[in-house]
Structures are given as C-alpha cells and as structure tokens.
Amino acid sequence: MSGEEGPAQQQEPEQVKKPDEPPPAEAAEAKPESSSSSPAAAEEEQPISYRALVLTGYGGYDKIKLQVKSMKKSQLKAGEVLVRVKACGLNFAELLGRQGLYDLLPAPPVTMGMEGSGVIEAVAEDVTDRKVGDRVIAMKRHGMWQEVAVVPANRTFPIPEAMSFEEAAALPINYMTAYMMLFEMANLRPGKSVLIHMAAGGVGIAATQLCQTVQDVTIFGTASASKHETISQGGVTHPIDYRTKDYVTEIRKINPKGVDIVLDPLGGADTQKGFGLLKPLGMLIVFGTANCVTGQKKNLLAMAKTWYNQLTLNTLKLMQTNKAIAGFHLGYITDEELFERTLVKLMELYQQGKIKPRIDSCYHFEEVTEAMKRMHDRQNIGKVILIPEPKKSEEKPQSNTEEAENVGENEAAVSDQKEEAAVEVEAEKD
C-alpha cells in the first residue's frame, strides 16, 4: 500500500522546494490518492515499512541515523490515527535534544520530531472526528520524524485547502509559542513595543507576523545584517545586528524608556539585558536557552556560563521595578483545549492572510545533518523543514537561496541513505 504511493509522493519534494509560493495544485490532488489507499488496508495486515530519523545517542550530527522500521495498522489504539507524514518541522529543541539538553526527549534510541503534517491514512474505530484522507497538522512529544506516525486524534488539527504541507509543518510549534506568549502570557495591545531575538528564526517570524495583527506595535528584531532586508519586509520596525552592535544601546537610542515585551529564546546574560530593557509594567518571557548551544556537541563551558548568568530574581526586585518575568515552553503545556483553541485561532489568521509561515528550506530525511547545521549556524530565515520522502539522486540540497530544480523521478535515490539505514525490529510506537 505504501508502495503504491511511492511515485506520487516522490514527485512532491520538488513541488515543495519553493516554500514561499502557494502550494501547487498537485499537492491538493495528491490527497484523494493518499486516502484512496485506505481500502487496501483491509488486505491482510501487511506491515508498513517506513523510514525514521532516530537519535541513537547524545552528541554530534552523526548520532541521528536514518533507519527503516515497520508497524501494523492494527496496532492503532483507541483515540489514535495513523498519519502519512508529508513534512516535518525542525526546532531548536532537537539541536538541544541531540546534545542531551532537552528534558522532554526520552533517552536514546528515540525517534525525534515534534510536529509534522500529512494525510490521515487510518483511524481507530472510536475516532469519529477525523477520517481517512484528512489533511492535518500532527503533534507529538517526539516521533514525528518518520514516514508514518501514530498520533492521538486530538493532537491532529485539520488544515485549510490553501495551506501546503510544508506551511502546515512549519506552523504549530513556532506560531503556538509566539501566540501564547504574546496574547496569553503577555498582554500585547495597540501601541506596545516588543523585542524579538532571533527575529529571522521560526518563532521570530511567527511573532513578527502576530505582532502585526495588533495596531501600531513597534518591533525591534535582532538578526545578522544579511537578514535585515528580509525581516524588515516581514514587518520588523527596527532590525538590529546583534553581531556588530549592542542591542541594548541601539534600542535605548530609539526608545529611551525601553520596551514593553521581550521574547527571549537565549537565556543567560541576554535575559539580564532584556530585563533591564523592560519598561515598567513590561514582561520578559524566557522560552529557550539557545545560548547553551555553541558547537556541535555539548559545551560545558557555554552551559555553565548560561546558567551562571541565568537571571535569578526575588519578588522585591520585581516590585521595585514593576516588572514581570515569565517562562514559556510549549512542551510543558498539556491543556488540550488550549492547543485546540490556539490552533483554531491561527487557522483563522492564516485564512485571513494575516499570518503565513515562511519556509527557509526543505531537506530530505537523509539530509538531516545539513538541516541541523543550517539552523545551528543561524543561516535560516524562517522554518527548516524535513521531508520524509526519499531524496532523488540528482537532487541537490536546496534552500530558498537556491533555485529549485526538478530533476525528474528516480527510485534508486534511496541508495544514498543505505549506509545509515538499519532495519529495526517491529513496531516503533510510543
């Protein structure tokens, strides 16, 4: 059954290489084809074989292996659905996770990946609100980086026709994080000012777009100079090159009183700077510790420095300054209703044209090292996407700085991956 889909799927990677364009018509057409495969599922329980990106131990890029696994649809438990994954999101959490710095990821071996999009290929008997063929966003704590994934139905969210699978995979974590921070924790209202670190990153771009849904919000965004044009066009009022300038000084020049909201994915000394920059009644939200990640492997010195500089506050200090400090981590949110409500809101904003995920680049599973390097080196502007579909041999790794080339279909492309692939025992399910 998945074999039948092979060729159709393999055409997709080319289509998705131009992320900022609307999804090609074929993407929509592919949907009935995927769902038509479900009757085949009735044929007696052929195990589904699928590729998965598995973290095999903590360390460098080589610790993530492309493996082939298998499962049976009959393994679906109550409330679950099986999703044929078309695109996955790469997050900073995976860079941390690979180094053993992400608490929510179980010990290796473990399939990584927290978000993806695809088509529902089977549903458990009791699932009535999802059906085979539905195009959905899917979320898990881990395990989304595989060709098929078993997901609780209430962690799948239907997506609009107009939304490509790459956009859908780019949206949930970055936009939910930005949305909940700006509108649930902070109290973004007209006329406020916001400092967005890593403004060209996934959350940065989501936050920039969401800030613009509110009147008259001033956005300070840090990014290296080469990205300034892009983030300015995206809505950042004042781009700041944090590599050559002190952002505190730059912001004070423009807003002597500081800013109302700081979104801080960095941690350490930057949290202290951000706190200092807050206006009275302002709020700083720490949502990451990117400063911990320097090289490919765990860097004890960087960690020590980040933790040493971690802002520690007592309430007296907060009272004397009239400031608020918050922490945010989507991984620790377990309120299903909040997830649902936030995603519904985001879909509305998408339909209204107010938000649109920006895809930086798409990498096939076998190119996961390049994908991670791109994010680690802060080269991306927008989201880095992983495509489960095997790479065709002629394809080059592509990003939105390169032209996508359609080099035709070649089933033999899978050979690339064979060095790393290892057939594992049955049923990987968490």
Added chain:
Amino acid sequence: MSGEEGPAQQQEPEQVKKPDEPPPAEAAEAKPESSSSSPAAAEEEQPISYRALVLTGYGGYDKIKLQVKSMKKSQLKAGEVLVRVKACGLNFAELLGRQGLYDLLPAPPVTMGMEGSGVIEAVAEDVTDRKVGDRVIAMKRHGMWQEVAVVPANRTFPIPEAMSFEEAAALPINYMTAYMMLFEMANLRPGKSVLIHMAAGGVGIAATQLCQTVQDVTIFGTASASKHETISQGGVTHPIDYRTKDYVTEIRKINPKGVDIVLDPLGGADTQKGFGLLKPLGMLIVFGTANCVTGQKKNLLAMAKTWYNQLTLNTLKLMQTNKAIAGFHLGYITDEELFERTLVKLMELYQQGKIKPRIDSCYHFEEVTEAMKRMHDRQNIGKVILIPEPKKSEEKPQSNTEEAENVGENEAAVSDQKEEAAVEVEAEKD
C-alpha cells in the same frame, strides 16, 4: 480664610460617617462655599495655618504626631495647586512607613499620606486646566495628611459630582493598584480565576469589583469568617477563612488545576503557595509584604521570616511551569500618562456604577492611632479614611459597624488634639 471655612467643614464628618450611602446633598453644596473663599486669598498673604499628621520617628503609633504648621499661598510654584483636603486614605504602606519599612517615605520628620480628596483653593499662574473650586483627587508620595496640601496639578484629577470626598480619597491607590495589576500586567479575560488575598481590604475590594467588569471570572477571596457575608455580597465567589483553613487545599477542592491570577500583598511563604497554585500561563503578582508587619513596631523575626521565604526563582523553573511572576508597586510608577489614563478609566467605571469604593470607617486626624490599629488588626472591610477636620468633642470614633450619630457642632473639640499639637516653623512643602 481657613477660619471662615471652619464651621462648614466641621459639619462634614457626620455626613461622611455613613460611607455606603450616597453622599448627602450638603456635600455638594459645600463646594461653592469652599471655592468662594478664594477671593479672600487676595487679601495680603495671611499665612495659612493647618494641621498635619507628622511621623516624628520610626516605631509605634505614638510616633505620629498631630502638628500645626503654616504656609503662604505665594509659595505655590509653577504647575502647582493648593488643595483644601477633605478626606485622606490610609494605606498599609503607612503602617510599614511608620516602622521604617517603606523605602519611598523620606526619613522623619515627614508628613505622611499619599492620597486624598478636596477642593482646589488656589492655582499657580501657569495652571490652566484646574481652577479654584474644582473637586479633585490629589496624590503625592507623602504629605497628603494635612488640611491643605500643595500638589502638582497633574497629580490632581477631577471627580464626578456624585462622588463623595471619602469615596474619592478611597479610590486612587487601591483602584489604580488593582486595575493596573489585573489589566496592565495580568491579562484578565472572561472565564479566568483570581485569588485575592485580604479580600476585605481596600485593594481586595477594588480588585473584586474590577474582576466583575469581566464576564465569568471566578474569585477566591481570603478573609476572616466574620467578613465572608460582606465580601460574598461584594462579588467574591468563594470566600475562604485563612485563619482556620489552608487556602491552598480549599482552592484545589474547587479548582483542582489552580487559578490563573494570584494577587499577593503578603509576601514570604504565601508567595510560594500562590506560585504553586498558578495554572500554566498564570501570573502571580506580589504587591506587598504585609507578612512583615506583625506587632506595632518593627519585628525583626517576622521580617527575616518573610525575606527568607521570599520566592526566588530562576527562569528555568518558570519555563518548566509556564508561569509568570510580577511585582507591582504604585509608588514606583512615574508614568504620568498611565496615571491619567487609568484614573479616567476608573471614573468611567464609577459613573457606570461598576465600581464604588467601600468606606470602612472614618477617623479624624486626632484618631489616627485608632485608624491604624483598625487596619493593623485587619478589622476593616474596605477603606479606612482620615478626616483633617477636627473632631467635635461629643463624637465617638465611628465605623460602619456602628450607627453614625450627629451630635451637633462644637468648635471646642479641637482641644482633644492639643496635647499632641506643636506649632512648627513655616512652610512645610516637599
């Protein structure tokens, strides 16, 4: 000139002893009389003699002395107005200040009092937006507890006709504090739940009323059992007797997930409990350290305990719990526009009948010890008001638990205060 007003003013204390009733008609009529005194100001610079409550050193109730001072109107500087004070608010900050625990109060000797209401009696030449006879709220960092006060015009705020002087004196600090916490810092929205400590206190009652301007807000309020009926009528959904029950347990019984917002005037161990009670995305706002105040004088053990238990947080803890913690202290807010905007909003809510300060009791200046004791012992339900007007000898101290008795006028009443009064040298102005 102030002598002319004497009798008129001395009639007022009786009128104001029934705080929950609409202001008597005479209060409004009193206004033209006060303002009519301004022509008299043109007569050659008679110094104005006035009574003031002065903190003479740190310690117990006896450190606050009623003194007689004098000033001249010609001392008004640019931007200032002279207010004939009709009523003043007593705040917990003054209890702290008397013990030397309030940073914003200058060292003794210093006239206390941060808020009051009255009638403008003179304006500096450059002041165009206030005029003699205006009924206003007036705010200062200190120095409001005197019969006449010099105040920057932009710290005076016109009050509606329907608002009594006692209501006006009760409003600014409590309601601005509650409003800014609930709507500027926290993000109170329909369906949320709020824990209000000391729900029968000034800020507690203000916060309860303001919560009810938002749909479907659940209010948990701590107060001793004798006050439950009153605060329930005021809008507290679940009154909790903190003296006999553990409020954490009680709240968890009703809302197992906790609450969205905690307003914490206590500090110390209660801050930790409140933080634990927060739902994800919730916010705790510390706005006081009432736990420091136990006896009449500074209690080093209580202070040490409060500070030892003071919540100290690092950002990692905040991230893992998705919580926010804030500090609020109106005294450190210096944004004039924010003051103005908030008071305008509060006046609107008052006019719409959505808020109404609850006056617990009114005490004359010479009864300041009783007033402070009442607050210290947590006997008050609502605001404790100080009246600059001398007490008539027949009057008994009165609170809203007693019937107000109009015992007529008696100028000789001032004798009560003479033991404490000391004529000071010229011009007390800060």
